[in-house]
Amino acid sequence: MTNYGLVIDQERCIGCQACAVSCKQENNVPMGQFWNRVLTEGGDKIDTPSGGYPEDGGSGSLDMEYQPTACQHCENAPCVKVCPVNATYTRDDGIVEIDYDKCIGCRYCMAACPYNARVFNWDEPEQMPEEGTGDVAARPQGVVEKCTFCSHRVDEGLDPACVVNCPADARIFGDLDDEGSTVSKYINEYETDQLLEDRGTDPKTHYISGEMSPGRPQTSDKMESELDDVSPWSDGAEDVPSDADGSDSGDSGGSHHSIESDADPHVPAVGSGGDD
Amino acid sequence: MAADSSRIAIPAFGTKGKLWLGLLAAIMVAGLAAWGYQLTTGLVATGMRNVFSWGLYIMMFVLFVGLSAGGLIISSAPKFFHSHRYEGFARLGVLVSLACITVAGLLILPDIGRPERLYQFFTSPDFRSPMVWDFGIVILYGVLNLWYLWLLTRRDLAARGSRLALGVADTDAGRERDRTLMFWTAALALPTAVALHSVTGWIFATQIGRGDWFSPLVAPVFIAKALVSGLGLLLVVSVLADRLTNYEVDREELTSLGKILGIFLALHVVYLLAAERLPHAWANHFEFWAITSSFLIGESVYFWLWTVVGGAVPLVMLMIPSLRKRVSVIFTASLLAVFGTMFEGIRLVFTGYEVANIALPPGISTGGEYAGITTDIWATAGAYTPTLVEVAVTLGIVAFGALIVTLGLKYVPIQRVERPESYATDGGRQERQ
Ligand code: SF4
Ligand code: SF4
Ligand code: SF4
Numbered sequence: 001m002t003n004y005g006l007v008i009d010q011e012r013c014i015g016c017q018a019c020a021v022s023c024k025q026e027n028n029v030p031m032g033q034f035w036n037r038v039l040t041e042g043g044d045k046i047d048t049p050s051g052g053y054p055e056d057g058g059s060g061s062l063d064m065e066y067q068p069t070a071c072q073h074c075e076n077a078p079c080v081k082v083c084p085v086n087a088t089y090t091r092d093d094g095i096v097e098i099d100y101d102k103c104i105g106c107r108y109c110m111a112a113c114p115y116n117a118r119v120f121n122w123d124e125p126e127q128m129p130e131e132g133t134g135d136v137a138a139r140p141q142g143v144v145e146k147c148t149f150c151s152h153r154v155d156e157g158l159d160p161a162c163v164v165n166c167p168a169d170a171r172i173f174g175d176l177d178d179e180g181s182t183v184s185k186y187i188n189e190y191e192t193d194q195l196l197e198d199r200g201t202d203p204k205t206h207y208i209s210g211e212m213s214p215g216r217p218q219t220s221d222k223m224e225s226e227l228d229d230v231s232p233w234s235d236g237a238e239d240v241p242s243d244a245d246g247s248d249s250g251d252s253g254g255s256h257h258s259i260e261s262d263a264d265p266h267v268p269a270v271g272s273g274g275d276d
Numbered sequence: 277m278a279a280d281s282s283r284i285a286i287p288a289f290g291t292k293g294k295l296w297l298g299l300l301a302a303i304m305v306a307g308l309a310a311w312g313y314q315l316t317t318g319l320v321a322t323g324m325r326n327v328f329s330w331g332l333y334i335m336m337f338v339l340f341v342g343l344s345a346g347g348l349i350i351s352s353a354p355k356f357f358h359s360h361r362y363e364g365f366a367r368l369g370v371l372v373s374l375a376c377i378t379v380a381g382l383l384i385l386p387d388i389g390r391p392e393r394l395y396q397f398f399t400s401p402d403f404r405s406p407m408v409w410d411f412g413i414v415i416l417y418g419v420l421n422l423w424y425l426w427l428l429t430r431r432d433l434a435a436r437g438s439r440l441a442l443g444v445a446d447t448d449a450g451r452e453r454d455r456t457l458m459f460w461t462a463a464l465a466l467p468t469a470v471a472l473h474s475v476t477g478w479i480f481a482t483q484i485g486r487g488d489w490f491s492p493l494v495a496p497v498f499i500a501k502a503l504v505s506g507l508g509l510l511l512v513v514s515v516l517a518d519r520l521t522n523y524e525v526d527r528e529e530l531t532s533l534g535k536i537l538g539i540f541l542a543l544h545v546v547y548l549l550a551a552e553r554l555p556h557a558w559a560n561h562f563e564f565w566a567i568t569s570s571f572l573i574g575e576s577v578y579f580w581l582w583t584v585v586g587g588a589v590p591l592v593m594l595m596i597p598s599l600r601k602r603v604s605v606i607f608t609a610s611l612l613a614v615f616g617t618m619f620e621g622i623r624l625v626f627t628g629y630e631v632a633n634i635a636l637p638p639g640i641s642t643g644g645e646y647a648g649i650t651t652d653i654w655a656t657a658g659a660y661t662p663t664l665v666e667v668a669v670t671l672g673i674v675a676f677g678a679l680i681v682t683l684g685l686k687y688v689p690i691q692r693v694e695r696p697e698s699y700a701t702d703g704g705r706q707e708r709q
Pocket of ligand 3: 014016
């Protein structure tokens with residue numbers, strides 16, 4: 001069965017906030033709310049490091065890392081278990097979603113979520129521009145909303161908006177149940193953590209730290225599984241994108257056709273268009 | 277006269293009574309208006325935000341669920357053991373319980389973002405959710421209280437020709453049957469009360485994401501808390517009713533219940549609290565004195581209000597032999613116990629939201645103007661102050677509870693007047709006043 005998950009390579013992440021902003025746009029997220037936040041691990045403020053500059057020839061201790069945080073789509077999701085009216089549920093493909101027509105707005109799920117991933121529409125949501133953005137209908141006042149892994153895109157065979165819009169290819173979306181998928185491989189090959197692992201929620205979002213991965217393999221907005229064949233190194237070539245791929249203008253946005261070990265990448269005649 | 281086995285506490289409302297009713301009505305109207313306002317503007321009218329998403333309504337829900345315990349337990353525990361102890365408190369106790377559980381249930385309404393969808397509890401419940409269990413048990417408990425109050429008084433109501441008897445007649449056989457029914461109701465009421473407080477505790481105790489909530493002690497503490505505050509409130513109300521209405525409190529029973537309150541306080545504030553704190557203090561500190569001080573010294577104002585003002589002080593008052601027999605002392609100690617218990621619920625909610633598990637900057641989007649730690653839409657820690665709207669709505673609902681008690685004193689024969697001989701020998705006394 002399909003079980004979608006996300007890998008975020010914190011070594012690749014440059015803290016550009018593109019994922020947070022594209023999430024807000026794509027999902028029509030109201031003013032004052034964020035489903036996806038890029039947190040700074042370091043100083044007290046966003047984009048500030050901890051530690052100090054090297055002084056008097058000594059070595060500095062500056063340290064900073066980014067931690068993009070949205071709904072972790074937990075396997076053992078407390079928000080699903082507490083929802084009294086089944087408004088929050090886990091889809092067959094593993095995505096944790098809310099039925100906004102059912103939600104009574106009790107906010108028990110917000111108490112249950114250890115990640116503060118959920119937001120509540122305290123007043124009539126305000127969109128900018130007024131008619132809203134993206135492809136998702138606005139949610140009414142009085143309900144809870146959160147990241148859906150862009151289920152409306154996933155249903156169309158597209159990766160979530162944050163994934164395709166990450167300029168650092170730090171976000172990789174795919175099927176955790178498919179051992180050949182990039183997410184599964186990275187989780188096997190790299191040092192990955194889940195947030196607040198000790199709570200036993202078993203998130204489907206995994207963070208790579210330590211060694212940098214080659215990042216998201218394909219450059220189209222399609223999901224890996226929708227490509228004619230998977231990425232160039234899916235069949236054994238270890239952990240670097242093929243040189244050919246690297247020399248190819250990385251953001252041309254075409255699907256990669258099946259590429260045997262050392263073949264030239266096939267560039268389709270017409271680019272399939274970028275993100276949206 | 278002698279034939280009358282019951283007494284109404286308020287035969288008719290005097291000027292003071294009418295003023296009191298007027299005051300309650302005014303508070304209720306204000307609460308209703310505040311709720312109307314909150315319905316139109318949304319919960320943004322409250323002090324709650326994404327970082328601190330439960331507030332006064334839930335804190336007071338916790339308090340009133342606890343308060344609803346005392347009366348029912350005091351009136352049903354002796355019945356269950358076929359004892360006549362505390363008979364004088366039985367009816368008043370159930371009345372107070374009924375009022376409190378009604379207040380608790382109503383407090384959920386303004387907390388809900390879309391109350392018009394509450395029917396979903398029936399059409400689409402998820403039985404994994406402690407809230408569904410609690411919803412069920414609160415309703416069951418409310419119905420049980422209503423039934424019990426009626427059962428306790430229906431023959432007397434019939435004897436008075438009240439329509440509230442709903443056609444039941446006052447016969448000796450009927451009274452006899454009612455006593456069996458009372459036994460079975462008591463047998464059902466006790467476990468239901470235990471379940472009510474445990475389930476309400478489990479709403480919090482099952483949550484791994486909110487600091488100290490995740491503790492197996494929460495449910496037992498909620499039971500102890502219910503015993504303390506519920507009995508405390510019953511004593512407060514009975515003394516007030518004694519002073520202000522024709523209800524007469526039995527001094528001996530009052531003193532005895534005061535003693536029991538002292539025992540409950542000791543169990544709750546001294547024993548259970550110590551049991552909860554000691555392992556943490558021990559595990560987190562190394563030196564003997566560090567362990568001791570972290571064990572003894574609490575972290576917040578709420579903690580002190582609860583343990584000292586609502587715990588240690590009334591406990592001492594009820595322990596000193598020369599003091600504990602005085603009605604004024606029992607009254608004050610009970611009042612303090614209720615007041616202190618309020619802060620236990622407040623503290624519980626605060627410990628869940630004050631600290632965010634992931635407190636990295638910029639933090640959590642608050643979903644509206646937020647006057648907590650920061651003034652922008654981001655917050656890395658929770659802060660909460662209830663707004664006037666929340667206070668008004670809450671007071672309105674509490675006033676409704678007070679109205680229930682007041683009307684109960686007016687329309688339900690709340691006092692049983694001792695009839696020394698057994699019911700069986702006083703046949704033929706069902707003719708009316
Ligand atoms: S991160 Fe929070 S909202 Fe998302 S599935 Fe886990 S508990 Fe639910
Ligand atoms: S706020 Fe909505 S989604 Fe969350 S637990 Fe309540 S009903 Fe379910
Ligand atoms: S878009 Fe990519 S690089 Fe930018 S903050 Fe998000 S994860 Fe990091």
